Amino acid sequence: MEGLTLSDAEQKYYSDLFSYCDIESTKKVVVNGRVLELFRAAQLPNDVVLQIMELCGATRLGYFGRSQFYIALKLVAVAQSGFPLRVESINTVKDLPLPRFVASKNEQESRHAASYSSDSENQGSYSGVIPPPPGRGQVKKGSISHDTVQPRTTADPQEPASPVVSPQQSPPTSPHTWRKHNRHPSGGNSERPLAGPGPFWSPFGEAQSGGSAGDAVWSGHSPPPPQENWVSFADTPPTSTLLTMHPASAQDQTTVRTVASATTANEIRRQSSSYDDPWKITDEQRQYYVNQFKTIQPDLNGFIPGSAAKEFFTKSKLPILELSHIWELSDFDKDGALTLDEFCAAFHLVVARKNGYDLPEKLPESLMPKLIDLEDSADVGDQPGEVGYSGSPAEAPPSKSPSMPSLNQTWPELNQSSEDTAIVHPVPIRMTPSKIHMQEMELKRTGSDHTNPTSPLLVKPSDLSEENKINSSVKFASGNTVADGYSSSDSFTSDPEQIGSNVTRQRSHSGTSPDNAAPPPPPPRPQPSHSRSSSLDMNRTFTVTTGQQQAGVVAHPPAVPPRPQPSQAPGPVVHRPVDADGLITHTSTSPQQIPEQPNFADFSQFEVFAASNVNEEQDEEVEKHPEVLPVEKASDPASSLRVAKTDSKIEEKTATSAPANVSKGTTPLAPPPKPVRRRLKSEDELRPEVDEHTQKTGVLAAVLASQPSIPRSIGKDKKAIQASIRRNKETNTVLARLNSELQQQLKDVLEERISLEVQLEQLRPFSHL
Amino acid sequence: MAVCVAVIAKENYPLYIRSAPTENELKFHYMVHTSLDVVDEKISAMGKALVDQRELYLGLLYPTEDYKVYGYVTNSKVKFVMVVDSSNTALRDNEIRSMFRKLHNSYTDVMCNPFYNPGDRIQSRAFDNMVTSMMIQVC
Numbered sequence: 001m002e003g004l005t006l007s008d009a010e011q012k013y014y015s016d017l018f019s020y021c022d023i024e025s026t027k028k029v030v031v032n033g034r035v036l037e038l039f040r041a042a043q044l045p046n047d048v049v050l051q052i053m054e055l056c057g058a059t060r061l062g063y064f065g066r067s068q069f070y071i072a073l074k075l076v077a078v079a080q081s082g083f084p085l086r087v088e089s090i091n092t093v094k095d096l097p098l099p100r101f102v103a104s105k106n107e108q109e110s111r112h113a114a115s116y117s118s119d120s121e122n123q124g125s126y127s128g129v130i131p132p133p134p135g136r137g138q139v140k141k142g143s144i145s146h147d148t149v150q151p152r153t154t155a156d157p158q159e160p161a162s163p164v165v166s167p168q169q170s171p172p173t174s175p176h177t178w179r180k181h182n183r184h185p186s187g188g189n190s191e192r193p194l195a196g197p198g199p200f201w202s203p204f205g206e207a208q209s210g211g212s213a214g215d216a217v218w219s220g221h222s223p224p225p226p227q228e229n230w231v232s233f234a235d236t237p238p239t240s241t242l243l244t245m246h247p248a249s250a251q252d253q254t255t256v257r258t259v260a261s262a263t264t265a266n267e268i269r270r271q272s273s274s275y276d277d278p279w280k281i282t283d284e285q286r287q288y289y290v291n292q293f294k295t296i297q298p299d300l301n302g303f304i305p306g307s308a309a310k311e312f313f314t315k316s317k318l319p320i321l322e323l324s325h326i327w328e329l330s331d332f333d334k335d336g337a338l339t340l341d342e343f344c345a346a347f348h349l350v351v352a353r354k355n356g357y358d359l360p361e362k363l364p365e366s367l368m369p370k371l372i373d374l375e376d377s378a379d380v381g382d383q384p385g386e387v388g389y390s391g392s393p394a395e396a397p398p399s400k401s402p403s404m405p406s407l408n409q410t411w412p413e414l415n416q417s418s419e420d421t422a423i424v425h426p427v428p429i430r431m432t433p434s435k436i437h438m439q440e441m442e443l444k445r446t447g448s449d450h451t452n453p454t455s456p457l458l459v460k461p462s463d464l465s466e467e468n469k470i471n472s473s474v475k476f477a478s479g480n481t482v483a484d485g486y487s488s489s490d491s492f493t494s495d496p497e498q499i500g501s502n503v504t505r506q507r508s509h510s511g512t513s514p515d516n517a518a519p520p521p522p523p524p525r526p527q528p529s530h531s532r533s534s535s536l537d538m539n540r541t542f543t544v545t546t547g548q549q550q551a552g553v554v555a556h557p558p559a560v561p562p563r564p565q566p567s568q569a570p571g572p573v574v575h576r577p578v579d580a581d582g583l584i585t586h587t588s589t590s591p592q593q594i595p596e597q598p599n600f601a602d603f604s605q606f607e608v609f610a611a612s613n614v615n616e617e618q619d620e621e622v623e624k625h626p627e628v629l630p631v632e633k634a635s636d637p638a639s640s641l642r643v644a645k646t647d648s649k650i651e652e653k654t655a656t657s658a659p660a661n662v663s664k665g666t667t668p669l670a671p672p673p674k675p676v677r678r679r680l681k682s683e684d685e686l687r688p689e690v691d692e693h694t695q696k697t698g699v700l701a702a703v704l705a706s707q708p709s710i711p712r713s714i715g716k717d718k719k720a721i722q723a724s725i726r727r728n729k730e731t732n733t734v735l736a737r738l739n740s741e742l743q744q745q746l747k748d749v750l751e752e753r754i755s756l757e758v759q760l761e762q763l764r765p766f767s768h769l
Numbered sequence: 770m771a772v773c774v775a776v777i778a779k780e781n782y783p784l785y786i787r788s789a790p791t792e793n794e795l796k797f798h799y800m801v802h803t804s805l806d807v808v809d810e811k812i813s814a815m816g817k818a819l820v821d822q823r824e825l826y827l828g829l830l831y832p833t834e835d836y837k838v839y840g841y842v843t844n845s846k847v848k849f850v851m852v853v854d855s856s857n858t859a860l861r862d863n864e865i866r867s868m869f870r871k872l873h874n875s876y877t878d879v880m881c882n883p884f885y886n887p888g889d890r891i892q893s894r895a896f897d898n899m900v901t902s903m904m905i906q907v908c
Contacts, residue, residue: 306883313884321892324884328895336881361894 014070042076052076279364281348289344303337309346316350322359326350329363341368771868771904772836773797773852776876776891779845781805785891788852789904801850804830804838808848811840825873826866841869847876868903875899 017038039049052075078084281289290300296312297304304312306327313323330346331338338346345367353359776785788797807830827840832855841849849872851865879885879893 306881310883320884324882324892325894327882327884328878328893331881334878334881336883361898 010074014073017073018066018069039072039076042080044076044079048079052079279348279352279360280366281344285348285351286344289347290340292347293340293343300340303335303339304343306336306338309338309343313346313350316354318350318353322353323350325359326353329359330367332363332368771851771900772854773801773850774872774900774903775801775850775852776872777801777805777808777848777850778888779847781848784847784889785896785900787897787900787904797852800833800836800838800852804840804850805848807831807838808840808842808850812842812846826869828862839865839869841873843873843876849873849876871899871903 020038036049039052042049044052052072055071055075292312293300293304296308309327310323313326314320316323318326326346326349329349330342332342332345345363348367349359772790773786773788775783775787778784783801786798786801788794808827811827811830825841825843827842830838830840830850832838835855836852837855839851839853841851843849849869851868851872853865875893875896876891879891879896880887882893885891885893
């Protein structure tokens with residue numbers, strides 16, 4: 001072959017055309033059929049085309065290599081420019097315009113030519129492939145069109161004329177004509193092979209009837225090289241397909257099929273184009289898919305359930321295995337339902353498959369469902385492969401797009417983390433393709449957030465949960481000593497457990513107070529020393545504490561002083577009758593609890609004990625319970641913290657009892673217990689814990705104290721909510737601190753226990769060994 | 770290194786079985802078949818115990834001189850059996866667990882496919898790819 005010098009624009013254009021024709025992606029040889037179509041689209045006389053082919057050497061070689069193809073293109077340009085076809089003209093003719101193919105294509109090609117020189121945006125023209133709708137209509141229409149397709153294929157290559165010409169429409173609308181072509185062939189070719197563009201130009205109405213056949217035709221076409229129609233389709237803007245698609249969808253699936261076939265052609269071309277994404281969905285296609293989606297699911301933001309989708313796609317008569325694979329590819333979030341994007345992707349794949357394109361191993365980027373708020377590019381890059389379903393991340397096969405593996409890996413991590421964090425809803429954060437997904441996930445995530453005290457309603461459960469959490473933490477902590485199998489993290493992070501424990505815990509607080517086992521695990525503590533000492537000490541401590549508390553709240557450690565205030569201020573504020581009831585039960589039961597609960601693990605209970613002891617010892621105080629209740633209620637709403645509530649309750653109880661018993665000596669709670677502690681080391685540990693707890697409760701009381709001042713009933717709901725939020729946050733931090741401190745204390749106690757046990761072992765007589 | 774991965778249905782027929790080494794596949798099939806007895810034994814031993822994630826993983830079913838067989842059962846009594854080669858550095862339990870978790874996830878994905886009839890052989894390419902990755906990675 002003679003040397004061929006191409007300008008940059010030419011180079012780009014030719015390579016683009018080459019890749020377009022190189023449907024087999026051989027990069028070396030283009031399919032003859034495609035090339036012939038292309039040449040036909042060049043609107044050159046047939047003999048000229050033959051001459052070109054001969055000149056470029058393809059005739060000799062029997063195939064179109066890249067060089068042959070380029071030479072041929074150059075010769076086409078030469079011929080189109082009116083120059084005589086000579087071998088040497090390829091190099092001698094200067095400033096040759098790029099070869100033009102097909103009237104409609106010319107526009108795009110000219111645009112291409114312009115764009116090639118400027119940018120590489122020409123792929124847009126090639127992206128006109130609109131996969132014909134899945135052969136749904138085919139199912140109905142049968143395979144008649146298939147037969148027509150075959151002859152058509154053979155007939156088309158022989159058409160020298162540009163198939164674009166449509167008597168009814170101007171070049172810009174030629175694509176529309178093409179569409180008709182597609183349809184026409186179905187109708188017109190039913191009796192004979194597709195002769196060429198001419199017969200295709202039957203009235204649109206005909207086209208529709210033939211559409212069904214055309215669809216089949218198209219599907220049959222897929223394996224053979226795309227015909228000139230397809231060529232034009234590739235060039236024609238999607239509008240044509242859209243036009244056809246609209247009426248098609250409006251009427252019957254048959255028309256859709258024709259469109260689909262046209263789109264398939266475009267798709268084929270797109271695939272061959274090195275610049276275009278072969279799987280891109282054109283606007284018409286997308287519109288068609290959307291319409292189809294509407295027939296199944298009127299709400300465009302809704303889902304198509306798997307069963308409905310199955311029926312729908314089964315109509316395409318694709319093998320179940322392929323449909324299954326298409327489903328795997330398109331159901332991006334693996335939820336068993338198709339969103340609009342997923343549906344379009346699936347539809348697109350079915351259409352492609354119907355037209356002979358092999359299914360990709362991974363979802364093409366252009367088909368990936370778009371995240372709502374992300375750009376397509378971002379979405380495309382991000383789509384993980386088969387995301388785990390129902391919280392189980394799946395690792396996408398390596399064949400997935402490059403971006404997917406990274407996401408796939410994140411999935412397992414997410415899932416695991418979700419499991420660890422015990423999110424109620426197992427679905428990890430996904431690249432949800434639809435707003436609904438995102439919203440659902442948000443809802444689920446927020447729903448799983450048990451400690452979200454954003455509303456008064458939530459406050460209670462959050463309080464409860466917090467309280468329970470602390471209790472449970474203590475419980476579990478103590479439980480750890482008993483049972484080795486559990487890790488504190490698990491117990492602490494298992495929300496469901498806490499939820500359950502919350503319930504039990506509340507009951508325990510309210511009714512099971514007498515039952516020591518309810519609140520915390522302390523009961524199971526097999527620490528004889530602790531139990532012995534703690535029980536005695538506790539009682540003593542309680543008594544002491546009681547006395548102290550009775551003496552005066554103010555005498556308590558720094559945190560104590562505020563106690564009286566909350567008890568007094570919130571008095572008038574009673575916002576929670578329910579709380580009151582609960583409190584009443586609490587208070588009523590707590591007194592009984594005290595003597596029976598030697599366990600120290602649950603400091604809340606300790607407080608309760610203290611409070612109950614206080615209450616017990618002083619009958620007058622019992623009367624105060626109702627007062628305390630309102631106080632507690634007031635303070636509770638303010639703090640919106642259950643834990644704080646218990647603490648506040650205790651404090652308030654003590655506070656209320658304290659004022660009542662001002663007569664009694666008031667000493668800080670901390671100092672009095674100290675002497676008592678000296679009994680045992682464990683007691684000492686208890687004491688500090690108690691003190692800390694007291695201090696914490698004092699802090700809480702202080703927090704609570706500040707809360708009642710906020711007028712609640714006032715119509716400033718917003719402010720109240722904000723204030724409550726602030727309070728909640730404060731209490732949260734306080735509780736968190738308390739929690740950590742308690743855990744630390746727990747650890748210390750455990751160590752203590754271990755050392756004690758070691759000593760015990762050592763002290764045992766040797767006979768035991 | 771998972772040399773063989775098998776998914777057994779509730780009725781104890783295989784839904785999916787694949788071996789890495791192409792030769793001697795029958796031997797692995799036998800091993801999987803015999804391991805089903807062990808799986809059933811472990812399942813029955815659990816009794817009324819709550820079925821949680823921990824119990825889904827059955828652990829080492831039985832070791833042979835060359836291979837170790839691990840088992841995992843789902844809540845729907847679908848069993849995953851994995852045969853690993855003992856020669857390579859002993860896989861940690863966590864790794865086996867994660868592999869089973871991946872298997873379980875992929876299996877649920879297959880189940881979600883409306884075109885998949887429960888009880889059919891698993892022909893999902895995605896599932897195949899995942900198993901291949903497991904076999905290759907571990908190997």
